[in-house]
Amino acid sequence: MADALLDRLLEVQAADLAADQLRYRRESLPQRAALRERRAVLDDLDRQLTVLRGRADELDRSQRRMEDEISSMEAKAADSERRLYSGAVNAPRSSRRCPTRWRHSDAGNGVWRTTSST
Secondary structure, X not given: OHHHHHXXXXXXXXXXXXXXXHHHHHHOOHHHHHHHHHHHHHHHHHHHHHHXXXXXXXXXXXXXXXXXXXXXXXXXXXXXXXXXXXXXXXXHHHXXXXXXXXXXXXXXXXXXXXXXXX
C-alpha cells in the first residue's frame, strides 16, 4: 500500500514537473518576447492617444468658446449698425466709430480689426 501511494505521488510529481517545463518553454518562446514588445508599444501608443484626445477636446472647447465670442461680437456690431442707421442714435458723431470697430476684416478669415471711420 505504501508503494502504491508512493507511485501515485511520483506520478503527480512527474505531471507537475512536465507542466512546469511546458510553461517555461511557452514563456521563453521568441514569439512571446516579440509579443511583450508589441504590447509595450501598444500601451505607449494608447497613452499617447489618451493625451492627444484630451488635447483635441481642449481645443474643441476653446474653438467653441471663441466662435461664441465671435457670434456675440457680430450680434453687437449688427445691433450697433441697426441703431446707427435707424436714426435711433442721438449722437451720430460718437457712434460713427462703433460699427467699424466691430467689422470683420474679411469674411471667414477669423480676424477682427479695430479700425475707425474718420
